[in-house]
Amino acid sequence: MTPPDRPDAEPPQDERPTLDELYRRYSGWLTAVLRRRFDPNQAEDLMHEAYVRLGPYQAKGELRHPQGLLLRIAENLAYNQARGARRDRRRMGRLAEVSRCHEPCTQAEQLQALLFKQVVEGLPQPLRDTFMLSRYAGMTYAEIAEHCGLPVKTVEWRMSKALALIAARMRD
Known part of the structure; x- marks a missing residue:
């Protein structure tokens, strides 16, 4: 006491x-x-x-x-x-970008979008999940790490690897 x-x-x-x-x-x-x-x-x-x-x-x-x-x-x-x-504000900006997508696309743009979708779907599951959570769910690397139970460095590595693979496959 x-x-x-x-x-x-x-x-x-x-x-x-x-x-x-x-x-x-x-x-x-x-x-x-x-x-x-x-x-x-x-x-x-x-x-x-x-x-x-x-x-x-x-x-x-x-x-x-x-x-x-x-x-x-x-x-x-x-x-x-x-x-x-x-x-x-970041999410609202992304929604504004999506709303501008109502303009008609040319056939070349449609093919490019289809190719991109196929490339993303062809990524290994961990890379695809990280990419989708970042780019389409709008999550930060820290949020993805917490959501998946991973270190932030692993999320960063997966994202850089996914972007490199997407860029390489889109060039081919």
Whole structure:
């Protein structure tokens, strides 16, 4: 048991601040910081979500530095939202490209597309899966690695090998 005279000793259960007290103490500060660092329109949403995520730490009594933890949680939430928005923009760009494909194709373009499809279908299964997940499902190498249970380097190698085989077969 920790001696009571240590400054880093955990306060007894009844002396720990409640989530409501923490909210009153830090919400204004956290909102102001988030407005300066991120989108001011999302600052309050980030602050509220940070408090929701802080709840389990407080309930377990694992809350030693609530101000720092709140800031870290809110920053991580903001970064995750930004990453998701970038991913959505990339996917929307790809959808826009697909929608432009409604123009009539010439016979040569149709033959080229058929040849490409045959070449991709002729790839070894691991290479084909990696290629399809990357190019058609829009997954990043890290997402493919997690999905398939592989190291990212293996995904990178498979993708480079697939692209090299496709390029060689399309030239022939």
